[in-house]
Amino acid sequence: MTSVERTHRWRTAFGFALFTTTAGLYLRSPAVFLASILGVAYAGYPLFVSPPPVDxxxxxxxxxxxxxxxxxxxxxxxxxxxxxxxxxxxxxxxxxxxxxxxxxxxxxxxxxxxxxxxxxxxxxxxxxxxxxxxxxxxxxxxxxxxxxxxxxxxxxxxxxxxxxxxxxSVDLREFRLRQEARQYSGQTPADASGTGLEFQQMRAYQRGDPVNRIDWKRYARTGDLTTVEFREEQRTAVVLCLDARPEAVRAAAGTDPHAVAYCVAAAQKVLAALEQQHEQVGVAIFGTDFDWRAPRASQQQYAHIDQLLRAHEYEQPTPVDDTTTSAGLDIQQLLGQTQGALEVIVFSPLLDAFGETAAQQLAARGHAVTVISPDVTTDRTVGAEFVRVERANRVQVLRKQGVPVADWSPEDPLVWPVRAHGGRA
Amino acid sequence: MGESALAKQPAYAGSVLAVVAAACVTGVLASQPLQVSIAGIEAVGALLLLGSGLVRRRGHHVVGGVSVVAGSGLICLSLGLSLVVPGRLFERIVLLGGVLAMAFVTLSVLPLKQSWARGFNGIGVGLFSCSLVFLAWISTPSSLQILLGVGLTIVTWDMARYAITLGEDVGRSARTYSVTGMHFSGSLGVGLTAGSVAAAGSRITLPAVPIAALALFLSAVLILLFVVFLGDTAWLSGREE
Missing domain, CATH: 2.60.40.10 (Immunoglobulins)
Known part of the structure; x- marks a missing residue:
């Protein structure tokens, strides 16, 4: 959009002209009077030049x-x-x-x-x-x-x-989903054994095992009935849950990106990984509004989620007083939307109780929850140190409750917490 | 973020030209060689103050600090000298007005407070104008002296204002020499042309034309220009703002 504006900066020259004219007349000084010609010339100066075309x-x-x-x-x-x-x-x-x-x-x-x-x-x-x-x-x-x-x-x-x-992009390492309890086939490696293609383990035969999974050669050699298990590759329904509330838009320093920007960057990387595996992905964003999109696996869905995430990327820090949403209400909204077994990845800086509460309530509903938490806290002031300690406590509490938490310093690669904390929690 | 942190202070090139033009006006107001020296001392002080920012930005904080102290000291010294310099009282008043005006112009282009910059510039230029008129009242300066004084006062105001607005757009760290030079040459060209016309006019004796008629003619030209200017404004042409 182009705007053309007259600055009227030379109106001041009218003042010069009027001042020198009046003073020249009053003092009967031809020199001062004639100096008003300068004021008139400068006042008319912009009228003789045309606006520059900006091409x-x-x-x-x-x-x-x-x-x-x-x-x-x-x-x-x-x-x-x-x-x-x-x-x-x-x-x-x-x-x-x-x-x-x-x-x-x-x-x-x-x-x-x-x-x-x-x-x-x-x-x-x-x-x-x-x-x-x-x-x-x-x-x-x-x-x-x-x-x-x-x-x-x-x-x-x-x-x-x-x-x-x-x-x-975020250097995402050892990304692995927690549970794949869905009936659909997919490409995400699961921790559970089942009827996939990749060999997982041998175990003693149990009543009800499929006949085609019995190792008949071993039975012929030893007479023991054993069942071959394969790594199941199943399609997983994943919900990316982003804490983009004004309270989360906090930065370590004025020149640093805020926590929500880091959360968005991490979520985008995870989304890209899930897209490669053609997984069903949904999104729940707690911002000034609650945005929800149920899990689906389509290019349109991935693009829409990416767009939703980007919409929260550039938000500037907002005073806490400006918050208009109720955190508790939002979590209830999310719980109302999530049906069946889901993998929920919560992206939150854990600077207040919101992320912790959301993860706990989702876990209590039987969802497999993983928390990715960028650390934007500092120890520069007593208040900042207090926030840092509170956040560390939240990370500990969640881990003790079996929720894997990635305590991610944005300067370092994001190492996925599932494997580090013993696989399935 | 870093981008927004850029200081939107008056641009260097325009600031230097404004200070130099102000020093020239103060020189025009001086009636003795000693008074011209005082204007020179103040000009050096003002340039040291301006240069201190540049030096500090390049990491020489000690040199920058010394420049600030030396510059401020020289400006204060010139103010004091203008009060005690030998000469008639009225001449000293004129010089003091000029020295004060230059100090205000210098303050307007220093990165003190953005909202004060235009005010300082206005005060400085107002003081210059009053001093010039006072000079014309107490003595009989030549037409050239008055024309030079008024022309340079307008150029001082223009360059200071230009430095302030340019600084608001691009900050102090951007290179502004070429655009400032272009604007300055335009303003100087207009001033020289108008000054030449006025100087030529001062040599023509037209006894049959009374000064009142000339005043009316000039007023008519001013009113015409003012109406043309008003025609640009939205409220007069009936357009929405």
Missing amino acids: VALSRTVTDATPNHGDNVTVTVTITNTGQRLLPDLRIIDGVPALLTVVDGTPRHTATLRPGASTTFRYTVAAKHGSHRFTPATVIAHDISGGTRVETEVAAGKQTTVREKLDC
Whole structure:
């Protein structure tokens, strides 16, 4: 969208002209009186220059489109004047992703561009977990007098060679679901043994075992009846449960991404893993509203969930007083939606009782719950230290109750907690 | 986040040009070589203050701190000297007005408080204007001196204002030399053209044209320009804001 605005900055020249005219007349000073010509000339100055047409093309490249967390990425932006007129005063503000910190240089630049000329500037950002989208660059052009200001955004349609995204995905390790108690076949390895294809173990025959699972060769050799068990590969219904309430939008420092951004980054990585395995995935997001989507396995479903997660990615910290939702009510809403055995992965910073309560209530309903909790606490103040201790207590309580919790420091890889805590809880 | 943390302080290039123009106006107001030296001392102090920010941004905090102290000291010294400098009382008042005005212009382009910047600039330029008129009242300065004073006062105001608005858009860390140079050359060109016309006009003697008629003519031009300006505003043209 382009806006053209008169700045009226030279109206002040009227004041000069009136002041010198009056003073010249009063003092009978021709020199002072004649000086008012200067005021008149400056007052009329912007009327003799026309607004600059902003026809520019933007090019943006990055040194690494898929950096690791903490890496420095240099962004190079080039603006070219594609119009036919000189742009005497061009100001460019690049659309740095909201959660990235500029560590060197500046994403703001100025230039005077002849037709066809280009200007290039660079700045460096520190990569953080998540998929970070550059917003359109804001281009402001003034005429030479500064009397007219034209502001526009170099949108996707006008952009050329523009790097739109910086993907700094979470390093997810040892991802494994907890339970696969569904009747559908799938690709997710289960801890339970059954009727899959991959060999799991041999055991003594039990009454009722299928005849085709008996190891007849062994029976011929030894006379013992044994049953072969295979690793079952079943389709799992998983619900990604995101704590995106205003209370969770907290950051360790002003320049760091907040906890919800980390939760979203982790959830997106898990979603991608589940999508590869064609699992049924649903989502429950506790934000300013409660968003629910029942588990399904389709490309449309995965895309919709990704979109829902992204919608909570860039929320800025909100005062706690602004909270309008009731946490207890939300959990009841989720419990009302979840029918049958589900795998629920709760993404919460555990900065208050919400994530803990949700995990406990879901576990009490028989769902297999795993908690992924990014640690954004600090020990800089007494209050912050208190929050840190409280969070550590919540992690301990959940683990004691058999809920696997990944106490994830965003600087480190996210190691899935299931195996680390003894498989099935 | 880091992006939003960028300081939106007056741009360096425009600030330096504003201070230099202000120093020139103070020089125009000075009636003795000693007074011109005082204006020079203040200009050095103002430039040291401006440079301190640049030096500190490059990591030389001690040098930056020394620059702040030295710059402030020189400005205070010039203010004190303008009070005790030998000369007539009215001349000292004119110089004091100029020195004070320059201090305010310097304050307007320093990263003190964004909301004060325009106010300081207005006070500085107002003081310059009053000092020039006072100079014309107490003495008989040449037309060139007054034209130069008024022209440079307008350029001072323009460059300080430009530095402030440019800083609000792109911050202090962006390179602004080329756009500032372009804007400055435009403003200077208009000033030189209008000043030349005025200087030529001052040499023409038209005894048949009374000064009241000239005043009316100038007022008519001003009213015309003002109406043209008002035509741009939404409320007059009936458009929605």
